Amino acid sequence: MIWVTWRQFRTQAAVGTVALGGAAVFLLLLGLRMRADYDANLARCIAQGCAPGVVAGFEGTYATVVMIVDLVLIAVPGLLGAFWGAPLVGGELAAGTHRLAWQQSVSRARWLAVKLLLVGLAAMAVTGLLELLTTWAVNRYDVVRADRFATLAFGARGAVPVAYAAFAFTLGAAAGLLLRRPVAALGATLAVFAAFQFAAPGALRPHYIAPRTTDIRLDAATLSHAEGIVLNGSSLTIGGVALPDAWVVSAGRATGAAGREPDGDALTACLAPGQHARTVECLAEQNLQVTVHYQPSSRYWPFQLIETGLYALLTAALALLCFARIRRTL
Structure with a gap:
């Protein structure tokens, strides 16, 4: 079952590996450039207080590129959920190939579990590697900016991107299982994930701990x-x-x-x-x-863990929905 799942997933894995390699090269060059600029202009004065123009110039130089990098990293889990998760089960249901698998010795639950675990862990690994590369690349900008709770920075650092990936992937798989049409499931996954990403920072995050x-x-x-x-x-x-x-x-x-x-x-x-x-x-x-x-700032990691736990619960609920659906309805 693992070998079959891998053969079905290898094209997406190859595309993801190439994209990850390109992103790694870009982030490596960005990080080296930012570190050189920081060492040349800010390293000596940052402890005692730099002139406002020097700090503002550094932030202005990299603000746009850092914003784009953060936006891309926040979007990656949704894209993985749409293009890896939605067709994972929905594609087989639409093509009817699930019937062949279910007539073998593998149970429906095991068939679904292998798919969710193998591809889901791959999605989480890709997102985690991107998060580590991004955190290293923009470290000097984050030090100067000193605003870890900013909406984009919070969602693109720490543990939450990996939790987003688990949630988005399982959401895509559940959408494919319920809709049984990969294209419709793809659109639904992107829409629901985007709604969560827009709503959580303003509606949920301020209330994790009383200010x-x-x-x-x-x-x-x-x-x-x-x-x-x-x-x-x-x-x-x-x-x-x-x-x-x-x-x-x-x-x-x-x-x-x-x-x-x-x-x-x-x-x-x-x-x-x-x-x-x-x-x-x-x-x-x-x-x-x-x-x-x-x-x-001392609450940064508690907030990270709370949001990670919230998305982990949503992921578990979606996974249970998948197993219940495949056992009782299909």
């Missing part, structure tokens, strides 16, 4: 890095408030000392359209603060 709360003083440094300043009467909202190497889940309105309502007239006088530096300097003198809810 901590702290007050941040809105000084010039904090305000200069804010993504937006919105004033509505005496209500001042600062977007993009950040803490070093932590995930700010949410931030409230700006308040004065001891939580008092800020002076709306003073805030209005600070707003100078087209003069961001003057606005920041004026607001920094108002002694404002904002309450933020955040996840500290």
Whole structure:
């Protein structure tokens, strides 16, 4: 049974090996280039604090390519589930070749188990190797960025990509088994996996562990890095408030000392359209603060393990559905 499964899977395995080799070469060259740039421009000053322009220049040089690499790595499990998982059982059901296998001495459960284990482990191995290569290649960028909880970075590092691969592959196999049409199963796998990838970061991830709360003083440094300043009467909202190497889940309105309502007239006088530096300097003198809810960097691996466990449970549920379907219905 293992030999038969391998012969059916060898074309996909060859394509995957070639793609993995090409990705390895690209990531190796990217990692070497990034390390050389980091050693030449940032290694000496990173501990004491580099000039803002130097750090921003390094991030700007590699931000786009790192984003693309992370997007590709997050998409790989879905593609493996669609092109490896969906036709695994659905293809045989559509062609009718499953009847020959079931007339042999191999039981239906064993036939399905060998397919799921052999090809599923291959999908997880490919994704795991890509994750290791990516983590090594963009390590210097991650050190400078110091934002491991960023949506793309979190989903493309650590243990969760392998869990995504297990879930997507089993999802593809279940879709093929239920729909019995490989093309329809392929589309359904991509759609469901994409829905999970869009929903989980915002709907599930912030609630794994209750966030901590702290007050941040809105000084010039904090305000200069804010993504937006919105004033509505005496209500001042600062977007993009950040803490070093932590995930700010949410931030409230700006308040004065001891939580008092800020002076709306003073805030209005600070707003100078087209003069961001003057606005920041004026607001920094108002002694404002904002309450933020955040996840500290020490919770990174607990979050990784929680999300990995969540996808492992979904994978197990889909596998049980496959076995129940093949025993009772078909």
